[in-house]
Amino acid sequence: MKDFADLIKSLEVSPGEVAVFWLGQAGFVFKNSANRLVGLDLYLSDSCNKEFGFKRLMPFLLQPEEIIFDLLIASHAHYDHFDIEAMPELLRNGRTVLVTAQDGRPLCDRLSLPSEQIRYIGLGDEFDFAGINIRALPCDHGVLAPDAVGIMLSIGDKRIYYTGDTAYREDYWANPELKDLDLLILPINGAYGNLNEAEAAETAVRINARMTVPCHFWNFAEHGGDPMRFSKEIQQRPPICLIPLWLWVNIFSFSYGLTHRMEEE
Numbered sequence: 317m318k319d320f321a322d323l324i325k326s327l328e329v330s331p332g333e334v335a336v337f338w339l340g341q342a343g344f345v346f347k348n349s350a351n352r353l354v355g356l357d358l359y360l361s362d363s364c365n366k367e368f369g370f371k372r373l374m375p376f377l378l379q380p381e382e383i384i385f386d387l388l389i390a391s392h393a394h395y396d397h398f399d400i401e402a403m404p405e406l407l408r409n410g411r412t413v414l415v416t417a418q419d420g421r422p423l424c425d426r427l428s429l430p431s432e433q434i435r436y437i438g439l440g441d442e443f444d445f446a447g448i449n450i451r452a453l454p455c456d457h458g459v460l461a462p463d464a465v466g467i468m469l470s471i472g473d474k475r476i477y478y479t480g481d482t483a484y485r486e487d488y489w490a491n492p493e494l495k496d497l498d499l500l501i502l503p504i505n506g507a508y509g510n511l512n513e514a515e516a517a518e519t520a521v522r523i524n525a526r527m528t529v530p531c532h533f534w535n536f537a538e539h540g541g542d543p544m545r546f547s548k549e550i551q552q553r554p555p556i557c558l559i560p561l562w563l564w565v566n567i568f569s570f571s572y573g574l575t576h577r578m579e580e581e
Contacts, residue, residue: 321382324353334474334498340374341396341535342481342503345383348471352446354387356467356478359535361401368395370536380405387445390416391480392457392464393423396535400427407433415443415450419463439465447472454488455480458509474498477525481508481532484515489522500525503532505541513542517549 329335329349337345343358360380364370380402388406390398398420404427406412415435416424424434435443437452444450453466457480466488469476476499482488500523506512510532511519520528528550533541 318379318382320377321379324383332472332474334471334476336499336529338529338531339377342391342478342501342531344478344501344531345385346469346471346476348447350447352386352448352471353383354389354448354469354471355383355385355406356389356469357391357397357480358388358402358406359396359399361399363395363399363401364536366401370396370538372535373537374535381408384409385412387448387450388412388414389450389467389469390414390420391455391467391478392417392461393419394461394481397481398423403427404429413445417452417463417465419461437465438463451493453477453491453493454485456483456485456488456509457481458483460508468493476501477523479503479511479519481510483509484511484519486522489519494523494525497523497525498527500528501531502528503541504530504543504546505532505539507539507541513546514549516546517553520550521553 335347346354362372449470451468455464455466457464466480467478479502503510504516
């Protein structure tokens with residue numbers, strides 16, 4: 317989707333601000349005023365269909381060769397977060413740095429990815445790059461992904477918490493590091509140990525970030541996830557700032573990609 321890639325690359329971000337794009341599933345792109353690009357848990361291919369029969373339902377918004385990222389983050393090694401088909405191309409430029417959870421190591425070795433471009437992180441580890449800080453926080457994705465981590469992403473003075481694929485954990489949400497967040501991103505699909513819509517709503521209320529964005533829905537029929545139900549669950553609880561950002565990110569990114577895909581076809 318060259319047009320979408322061009323939009324990301326050409327967008328001018330004001331100092332002190334961060335642009336956010338949702339690419340489907342749990343994939344996000346962040347851009348700051350210095351034109352640094354961070355890709356988080358990007359799923360750009362249909363590799364889960366090829367490997368496990370989970371067919372991709374969302375449109376393809378980016379091809380991996382269309383953007384050179386400064387940083388890539390993989391919160392764990394499941395293929396819809398560590399895209400084994402896209403990752404070699406994303407790192408081919410020799411410049412992009414991949415920060416991945418420890419369970420990404422076997423995949424990096426299997427794919428013969430360049431070791432000098434890879435950093436492995438576990439719980440409590442940090443990585444700094446050009447004013448961007450990545451900190452690995454606890455994540456409970458069950459026995460199939462014990463090395464999965466949540467991500468605290470600080471870009472300038474903006475603090476973004478991505479829970480990663482996780483179950484409901486009140487002890488995690490009480491972490492003082494989660495105070496005064498600018499953005500909270502969390503799954504709502506309720507499958508494979510992840511938060512469902514009601515649990516995600518309760519998590520959002522407890523953390524009380526300035527803005528909250530749901531993810532991990534609409535990409536696989538097997539996974540579930542209903543953003544409208546999540547919105548209703550939110551409305552039944554104390555008010556938080558949800559609608560403005562998630563409507564912009566999700567509907568704009570989805571409708572833009574879908575419209576241009578239909579035009580091309």
